[in-house]
Amino acid sequence: MPPLLEVRDLVKYFPVYSRGIFRKKIIGNVHAVDHISFTVNERETVGLVGESGCGKTTTGKLILYLEKPSSGQIFFEGKEIVQTFSKGSKEEQMKLRRSMQMVFQNPYASLDPRMTVYDIISEPFKIHKHVPSSEWKERVYKLLEMVGLEPYHAERYPHEFSGGQRQRICIARALAVEPKFIIADEPVSSLDVSIRAQILNLIMELQERLGMSYLYISHDLSSVRQISQRVIVMYLGEIVEHAPTEKLFDRPVHPYTKALMSAVPIPDPKRKMNIIVLPGEVPSPINPPPGCRFHPRCQYADSKCKEEKPVLSEVDIDHFVSCHYWHKFV
Amino acid sequence: MNLLEIENLKTYFFTEAGVVKAVDDVTLSVERGCTVGLVGESGSGKSVTAQSVLRIVPRPGKIIGGKILFNGEDLLLKKEEEMRKYRGKKISLIFQDPTSSLNPLFTIGSQLADIVIEHEKVKKEEALDRVIKALRIVKLPDPEHAIYQYPHQFSGGMKQRICIARALLLNPELLFADEPTTNLDVTIQAQIIALLKDLQRELGMTLVMITHDMGIVAEMCKYVVVLYAGNVMESGSIEEIFERPHPYTEALLKAVPRLDETRKLISIPGNIPNLIDPPSGCRFHPRCQYAIDLCKEKKPPLEDVGNSHFISCHRWRELQGGRS
Numbered sequence: 001m002p003p004l005l006e007v008r009d010l011v012k013y014f015p016v017y018s019r020g021i022f023r024k025k026i027i028g029n030v031h032a033v034d035h036i037s038f039t040v041n042e043r044e045t046v047g048l049v050g051e052s053g054c055g056k057t058t059t060g061k062l063i064l065y066l067e068k069p070s071s072g073q074i075f076f077e078g079k080e081i082v083q084t085f086s087k088g089s090k091e092e093q094m095k096l097r098r099s100m101q102m103v104f105q106n107p108y109a110s111l112d113p114r115m116t117v118y119d120i121i122s123e124p125f126k127i128h129k130h131v132p133s134s135e136w137k138e139r140v141y142k143l144l145e146m147v148g149l150e151p152y153h154a155e156r157y158p159h160e161f162s163g164g165q166r167q168r169i170c171i172a173r174a175l176a177v178e179p180k181f182i183i184a185d186e187p188v189s190s191l192d193v194s195i196r197a198q199i200l201n202l203i204m205e206l207q208e209r210l211g212m213s214y215l216y217i218s219h220d221l222s223s224v225r226q227i228s229q230r231v232i233v234m235y236l237g238e239i240v241e242h243a244p245t246e247k248l249f250d251r252p253v254h255p256y257t258k259a260l261m262s263a264v265p266i267p268d269p270k271r272k273m274n275i276i277v278l279p280g281e282v283p284s285p286i287n288p289p290p291g292c293r294f295h296p297r298c299q300y301a302d303s304k305c306k307e308e309k310p311v312l313s314e315v316d317i318d319h320f321v322s323c324h325y326w327h328k329f330v
Numbered sequence: 331m332n333l334l335e336i337e338n339l340k341t342y343f344f345t346e347a348g349v350v351k352a353v354d355d356v357t358l359s360v361e362r363g364c365t366v367g368l369v370g371e372s373g374s375g376k377s378v379t380a381q382s383v384l385r386i387v388p389r390p391g392k393i394i395g396g397k398i399l400f401n402g403e404d405l406l407l408k409k410e411e412e413m414r415k416y417r418g419k420k421i422s423l424i425f426q427d428p429t430s431s432l433n434p435l436f437t438i439g440s441q442l443a444d445i446v447i448e449h450e451k452v453k454k455e456e457a458l459d460r461v462i463k464a465l466r467i468v469k470l471p472d473p474e475h476a477i478y479q480y481p482h483q484f485s486g487g488m489k490q491r492i493c494i495a496r497a498l499l500l501n502p503e504l505l506f507a508d509e510p511t512t513n514l515d516v517t518i519q520a521q522i523i524a525l526l527k528d529l530q531r532e533l534g535m536t537l538v539m540i541t542h543d544m545g546i547v548a549e550m551c552k553y554v555v556v557l558y559a560g561n562v563m564e565s566g567s568i569e570e571i572f573e574r575p576h577p578y579t580e581a582l583l584k585a586v587p588r589l590d591e592t593r594k595l596i597s598i599p600g601n602i603p604n605l606i607d608p609p610s611g612c613r614f615h616p617r618c619q620y621a622i623d624l625c626k627e628k629k630p631p632l633e634d635v636g637n638s639h640f641i642s643c644h645r646w647r648e649l650q651g652g653r654s
Contacts, residue, residue, distance in 0.1 A: 051515040162601045192371040193542050194617075197585035197597035219516065226587040226595060249589070263520035264589045265545030269568045271590070273549055275520045281485050282515075 002078050003039035004181060004213050005063070010036050010072035012058055016286055028286045032058040034237040035072070040181065043207065045214040047228030047245070049221055049260075053282055055237040056217045060183040063215070064102055076100065076181070098128055101174035105186035107166035111158040117144075117169055118154040124176040143172040146209075147202060164195035171202065175210075185217045200227055221264050225249050230318075233257050236285055236293040239312065243319040253321045253329045256294050292324065300325055331402055333504055333536050334360040334383065339396035341375075341382045348606035352378045352391065354560040357632060360504070360553075365530055365537040367551035367568075369544065373602050374557040376540045380506040384421055385413050400504070419449050422502035426509040428489035432481040438465075439477025442496050449500055464495040468525060487518035494525065498533075508540045523549060544586060548572065559603050559613040562632060566639030574650055576641050578614045612643070620645055 013029035065085035147168040188196040241254040259276040295301040341353040353375040443457035465473035511519035564576040615625040
């Protein structure tokens, strides 16, 4: 079966301009996403992890055409969609929008404070006209129930809800168009610890109930492990490792993935951290380092890493690593 | 004698909507030379507790009762003038967001030197020397050059190092770190945790780590105080708290995803209570799976359950027996 979503060689550069008064010259590019490829299957959650600036959010926006890709292709249900979004008919575009939705990080900023919950959730019906207006009320109630809210919540405004409840409203709004695929960009990172599990469990439950597929974008490795079947690790716009969840967490191969995992504190006083401290910080994506982008911070790097860009090699079934010396770390 | 003893502290916020009981009857102690974790979610009162100790509670907040004994002296009885000698010099604070806690208009050297000049009346050159030394302690690269730079020229992790250096300038006896790594990336967070641990060990500092992350607590702290909705749920050594937790702590530990295992997350139902009208009795009872009628009616006292572990729960006896 072909994958639900396939991203092929996707690139996004943001131009950087000089500070001239009269003439602006492009003096460089931010290499936000640099030639990445991956797939998301039906009923699957793929986790996309990395630190700030690694290009994970940009990747999500590119898939939804909220940002225009510089190059590359995206296939949804076997059809190329970058072309559809840029040149296709309005009808085709609307159809695509209905199949892919997004849930954002900050539920405080992503709900209009002047709209009631009913207005917020029924707005997609107005736009896509896939539900006759006589059925709106019933549908809104059903969506609220699906995300664990009550019918009487429909008449309230966003400020009357807590962060967790607002995120439930955002999820209900995304579900209103009956999508097949949802991009969840850090959906729990602005929520309190005791509320996070509620939302993560809801996301997983909806997958079972509706057969949803997700791209789960996060910097939090622990929640990614919980929710994803496969995980992609990004660094400076590139994929460094890509594997089924259990393999990645039990046997990480790339030195960056290993360092990232060693940096997560585990809530158990008997298990002290054994931090692999990475020297320095993530370099600027405007002039990313040549060769392997991780080489300036990698303790194993040698002259080959500085000059030659590594490619993703399959080190185990479905386990891909972009490192010249992966065989040393397996 | 403990370095810090807080007894029955009450800090309320008198807002238009009503009185917010942000810190309500909090009792805790901090042993000299230890790292103590102050754990809780938003609205638990952990930051307000730190602000109360320094007496910098923002308006309309007010400390309305209790004692804060620092080296045996009650800070709540000090005059404002005397308090200024404590802030920064004896008790210091690191904030969550390093970007907003540094002044963008002044160089690092100038704003940090001002603190030394104000408290110790030294010359500018001497103050700058002290700043460079402090920046070296927090491992900021090239401190001689850094003092002439502005905050925006540093990354988040470096800014937090500068803030830590600022907090250490006057060799305080007690340092509060209020979620110092929340805004940072994981690898940078690990660097800051390692730095704070080293500093605590090398300088024998007393550190109160305010956080919502049980992982950081497990990694750094010797003792823990767990707060919920302005009340202390339990306090004790890190081992005790993870082995025989209060129902709230237990629920929290079951609800957080862990890096080292895939497991079913058991979520805590409901929401964090509104502190204008907090739940009666035990404030956690509406969300507690073990709650009985008594929990609704009567606030449980903080009881010694052995091994200097204090728990505020009516049912700790039977639960400890049944669980372990």
